[in-house]
Amino acid sequence: MALYEHIYLARQDISPQQVEALTGQFKTIIASLGGKVSKTEYWGVKSLAYRIKKNRKAHFTLLNIEAPPAALAEVERQQGLSEDVLRFLTLRVDALEEGPSAQLRKRDDDDRGDRRGPRPDRGGDRGDRGERRPRRDEPRAEGESF
Numbered sequence: 048m049a050l051y052e053h054i055y056l057a058r059q060d061i062s063p064q065q066v067e068a069l070t071g072q073f074k075t076i077i078a079s080l081g082g083k084v085s086k087t088e089y090w091g092v093k094s095l096a097y098r099i100k101k102n103r104k105a106h107f108t109l110l111n112i113e114a115p116p117a118a119l120a121e122v123e124r125q126q127g128l129s130e131d132v133l134r135f136l137t138l139r140v141d142a143l144e145e146g147p148s149a150q151l152r153k154r155d156d157d158d159r160g161d162r163r164g165p166r167p168d169r170g171g172d173r174g175d176r177g178e179r180r181p182r183r184d185e186p187r188a189e190g191e192s193f
Contacts, residue, residue: 048082050143051112051119055126055135056105059092066106069131073110073122080121082114085143090150099133109150111143 055073057066066089074084090107099105112119119137126132 048113048115049119050140051114051137052140052143053110053112053119053122053135053137055108055110056095056099056133057108057131058100058133059102059104059106061106061131063089063106065131066108069129070108070110073125076122076125077112077114077118080115080118082112082118084110084112086111088148088151090154102133105133107150109148113143 055069057069070087070089074087077084086109088109090109092104093107094104095102123135123137126135
């Protein structure tokens with residue numbers, strides 16, 4: 048059987064429980080047609096680069112699938128009919144990725160916080176920079192603007 052990575056985007060105004068229900072429906076379709084879903088990742092609500100059907104955000108879900116092409120064609124047909132699914136993308140891969148996907152690893156990296164330390168340009172020590180020049184205290188001439 049072929050291996051696929053399948054991502055679909057669901058409308059922002061449905062709940063995460065409804066997204067899980069959609070994922071369950073798609074898994075049932077794949078299982079009934081002789082395939083299996085080895086990994087499911089819910090990435091959460093993310094901003095879109097541009098509006099899709101008047102939506103600025105969407106729920107993202109990744110499915111790693113091992114199934115015949117007919118099963119995937121049926122899932123894509125069902126997603127095309129669903130009003131809750133905005134977009135979907137299926138890629139055939141040589142091997143399925145084990146462990147968390149790049150999106151989940153990125154989220155873990157973001158949770159580590161700021162590792163650069165204090166910022167000297169935010170009112171701290173000026174370091175090796177000299178003191179500022181004194182301001183010009185000269186009065187401005189009429190009509191002169193800065």
